[in-house]
Amino acid sequence: MSLDPALLARLGPLQIRARKVMEGVLTGLHKSPSHGQSVEFSEHKEYAPGDEIRHIDWRAFAKLDKYYVKQFEMETNLRAQIVVDASGSMAYGRGAMTKLAYAAVCAGALAYLFARQGDQVGLCIAGDGTRSLEKLPRGVRSYAPFASSQAHVQAILKQLEEARGSGPTLLAEALDFAAEKASRRALFVVLSDLFDSSERSVPALKMLRSRRHDVLLLQTHDREELEFPFDDPTRFLSMEDDRMVEAQPRQIRESYLSELRRFLESTRKELARADVEVAQIRTDAPPDRVLLQLLARREAA
């Protein structure tokens, strides 16, 4: 059973929606991935100054007369930075959910999943205008540092629920900020449509990868954006600035679709060359199935 977005949309708060999605994903996985107990012993390492003294394995010392430090899985555990693009264009969506709402459900579900397996998860919402009092740079609307507690996940969900799409795409700035915050290697999950008139988002993603972070881009699109099913003369208004254009959709459909295809294809290729994983998702697809497929794919890889 999968969760239809229309049904999901009626489920109320994001907490419930995200949890539902997470449950769907977990059911699909049958079993939690190898990320098990985060305190599980992994290996011994010879002591070196600076290592935690409490991790010294005294039994080993007794047998071997050498200091060995226990290395735990916790140290190899994932740090996941979720970045959600909350620009104006992400607010588009005349179906069950806007792209941003869909992205929030996915992000929330992922946050649950990460936290549930003990991984630290952080959130960065890209967009202009800071709502909190904390001093955040331009392009970062809200930020939650890495943590894995349930309370932290709830905070993330709250931020996601409060996010509204508006203003220009400032994904590049937000990624810069998040990259700085992640002091060591992390998994960056970016949810965005990459509709960026300044065209700085793709270079920023490549920059993340060059900093040795894992990057997964969930490129989110609405069905109408992909199919352009309009017939009547329409005045198209930009959702990020004051651009507008009047057009006969029937007459420009072919041209629009080919332009869009070219954009998606060139973006995918460019990011693939930089070893950035890209998943193009539609807001009318069940999010649990989308995430499941994604996780399964990563598992296989």
Added chain:
Amino acid sequence: MIDFAHPAYLWGALAVAVPILVHLFNQRRPRPLPFGAIEFVLRSQRQKASRLRLRQLLLLALRCLLIAAVAVALSRPQLRPKGAQSAAAQGPQAVALVLDASLSMRYRLGSRTLFERARSEALAALDALGPDEPAVVGICAGEGGFLTPAAAPSFDRIAARRALTAAQPTWVTSDLTTCLDLAAKALGESPVLGKKIIAFSDLAAHSIRLNAPPPLVPARPGSNGPGTKPSVVLVDAARGSALPNAAVVATAVRPAPSLGPRGYEVVATVANWSASAATGLPLALKIGQSTVSKGFLDVPANGTAKKTLAAVLPAGTALGRVELARDDAHGLDEDDAQDFVVHVPRDVKALIVDGAPSSLRSRDEAFFVEAALSPARTGGRITSTTLDADAAVNAALDGYDVVLLLNVAAPPKAFVEKLRQAVKTRGMGLFIALGDRVDPDAYNDAFGDLLPRPLHLIKTAAEPGAGGEDRAARFGVVDWGDPLFRIFGPAEREGVESARTFRYALLKPTGSAARTIASYDDGAPALIESSVGAGHVLLYTSSASRTWTDWPIRVSFLPVLQQAVGFLAQALEERQPVPAQVGGEREISAPQGLAVLQVLGPDGKPVAIRRSRPDAPDGTAGPLLLPGVYRPQVGPKGGAPHDDPSLAFAALLDVKESDLRRVDESDLKAQLGGAGSAQVAASSEAAQGAHGTPLWSPLLILGALALLGEGLLTRR
């Protein structure tokens, strides 16, 4: 000009406003839609915008065209050539097609002659006639109007077509005014009410008489009342092109003594009917087949110029031709040449036998005769040798054409016999003048039948220098038509009549066939001629010196003596034959004893001869249909004909035909009965103008194409 059968439908064209208004106001207000992927919409719109606008405008234009084409087609427009009157097309019409076949229609314009153009226009007009329209064809040439009388209009299209295709341009002039009259009369025989004449012509001014009444179709027999005016369409075969032309319009041939014996000069008059001067026109004089003289001349615009070409011609009848040697095939080449016939007298050798020589030149018997026959006075045609009587007796007479015996005492019989033989067999001429040495009886004895009439006695009318001059004899009856005297015009005859003769011989009356050419006022013969065998003998009954008469010192003596020598030598300077006119006739008088048997035209075919009586020797040849030289052939009745070059004559083209300047269109319309019934058109489409060219089918096709285009554009 476009006519509309139902002009009210043209209001329908206002419906063109509908698509325009729809285009302007019915553009749906676009729905605003905030859209995420506007970047791609913008890019697409930029690419497509200009093409889309163009397509919209094209659509609008096609829709307007569709509506306008249908509206105009419904009003049933037809194309009528400029100047056509719309009232003409009322029911079927009896049509007379008049085709001008005059010489000027041979004018070459481009690759075709005007005649060929006119004929194809006429055939097109014939094809365009409705099935209920009878037609008659008239070929207009000659002064009398049509070549063959026009019949009543009929529906026999095959005959009409045959008449047109068989027609050929002639060499004669035409009278279009008469032809239109005759065509109108022919139309009167058709019961069809509408009458129409379509004439195909070059509209040259000379073929149209502007002062003539307009053509009138006579009223039907039984209905009294005036005739009706037919509608007349004149189709200009040249379609308004200017028709410049140059032609040789006159040729005069006259002896030129300065060029020596048989020297002639030919004065050609060349006219240029063109708005620009013709310079350096090459002009050639041909005798027979060879070109003997060439020259160039400049002719001013619409003017004439003369050019004299000189040549020494062979004796006999010379057939000459003056031609403008132009090598371009444009214009009217047929009138660029004129033929002429000139009779060139042969050279004469004369022997003067001086019966009373004197050491004092002026008292010499032969003084005046020698002076009259001197090369300076005869142009070298006559060479004379003078011998005294004794020398002459032993001289050989071979080679002499004429022997003149001047006051010679009766010669020995042997000499006379020599003379007789020469006269009889060789046709030599013998001139005998008397004087104091002549003894009538001895003369009669010596000459016998060689004298036209025997001498009787010498009569003295008055003694010269004795105061009795007023009793001297004068010429009484003179045969002015005789070759000896025909050179004198009436004003110049006084010079002959005033000569006084004091002494002369009277002749015995005989029944001989001698012919008295001149006689004195008392009736005694002065000049008498008889034929002896092949030759002639001429007797002058007075002296050729001043001893018996004062005629030799008068100016009239010289020409008479020259003519007499020419006549006796049968080498008379003939009066040059007057050229005939193409289209006309020529009277031909046969020489004595012969009859004109046939006349060969320039093409070598015999021309019809009309005679006053079936057995008359003379005849009138004609009509002369071709320009060029005609050669009459004579012979005894029932015998074999042979050429008589002295009767040859040239037939010249009518100069009027060379002038192709058009008649003024408004004058022409006025002559034909006003613009209401007459029109001048450039082509046969105009001639068909009464029917007009329907335009609705092309308009409907245009509308259908617009609809198709509209469909294609909206489908995409």
